[in-house]
Amino acid sequence: AQSVTQLGSHVSVSEGALVLLRCNYSSSVPPYLFWYVQYPNQGLQLLLKYTSAATLVKGINGFEAEFKKSETSFHLTKPSAHMSDAAEYFCVLTGTASKLTFGTGTRLQVTL
Amino acid sequence: GAVVSQHPSWVICKSGTSVKIECRSLDFQATTMFWYRQFPKQSLMLMATSNEGSKATYEQGVEKDKFLINHASLTLSTLTVTSAHPEDSSFYICSASIPGDLYNEQFFGPGTRLTVL
Numbered sequence: 149a150q151s152v153t154q155l156g157s158h159v160s161v162s163e164g165a166l167v168l169l170r171c172n173y174s175s176s177v178p179p180y181l182f183w184y185v186q187y188p189n190q191g192l193q194l195l196l197k198y199t200s201a202a203t204l205v206k207g208i209n210g211f212e213a214e215f216k217k218s219e220t221s222f223h224l225t226k227p228s229a230h231m232s233d234a235a236e237y238f239c240v241l242t243g244t245a246s247k248l249t250f251g252t253g254t255r256l257q258v259t260l
Numbered sequence: 261g262a263v264v265s266q267h268p269s270w271v272i273c274k275s276g277t278s279v280k281i282e283c284r285s286l287d288f289q290a291t292t293m294f295w296y297r298q299f300p301k302q303s304l305m306l307m308a309t310s311n312e313g314s315k316a317t318y319e320q321g322v323e324k325d326k327f328l329i330n331h332a333s334l335t336l337s338t339l340t341v342t343s344a345h346p347e348d349s350s351f352y353i354c355s356a357s358i359p360g361d362l363y364n365e366q367f368f369g370p371g372t373r374l375t376v377l
Contacts, residue, residue: 191266193368242363
């Protein structure tokens with residue numbers, strides 16, 4: 149069975165501060181992992197994906213994530229938060245099946 | 261990149277009527293499309309997997325007679341909410357994957373907000 153756990157349903161950071169959104173996974177097969185962002189009343193936009201080519205993955209808008217097999221983690225980071233980063237973030241896992249396993253989501257709030 | 265569109269982006273209907281939502285892959289052919297439902301401040305819940313030319317596969321607990329899915333072409337899947345009731349009000353999102361993609365990446369539509377009065 150596959151599962152994704154996102155620690156912290158709500159994260160608040162100051163503008164310019166480091167963003168860290170946590171994601172841990174469980175999978176019986178080598179995982180493919182994604183981070184998606186969702187703005188209000190919109191669909192999901194891909195930020196980045198891990199496909200086993202490199203453990204440190206760089207995505208759009210300055211985000212990156214590091215795959216750590218020993219910790220079964222795929223945390224999302226950004227060095228300096230912008231107001232425009234405020235959104236819902238989903239960590240997503242795929243395995244051998246075509247279905248996606250979603251985390252519960254983390255709402256990022258950016259304050260002045 | 262691959263683009264998926266949905267129409268309409270929002271719809272308001274009266275209780276008891278049916279509503280059709282379209283999902284299109286604009287620049288690729290999608291043999292498989294997915295329909296999700298999202299409640300406020302919650303994650304996406306997979307409703308069904310739509311396969312071109314065959315019957316959709318519904319997730320446990322999803323009423324297939326209420327949520328009719330048709331995938332008649334490689335670029336279009338439709339979700340019809342029949343005899344809609346206020347509890348069907350939700351945000352519906354479709355996605356599509358590129359055939360043969362090793363990573364099962366899905367491309368999401370912008371979503372459709374359904375409000376049933």
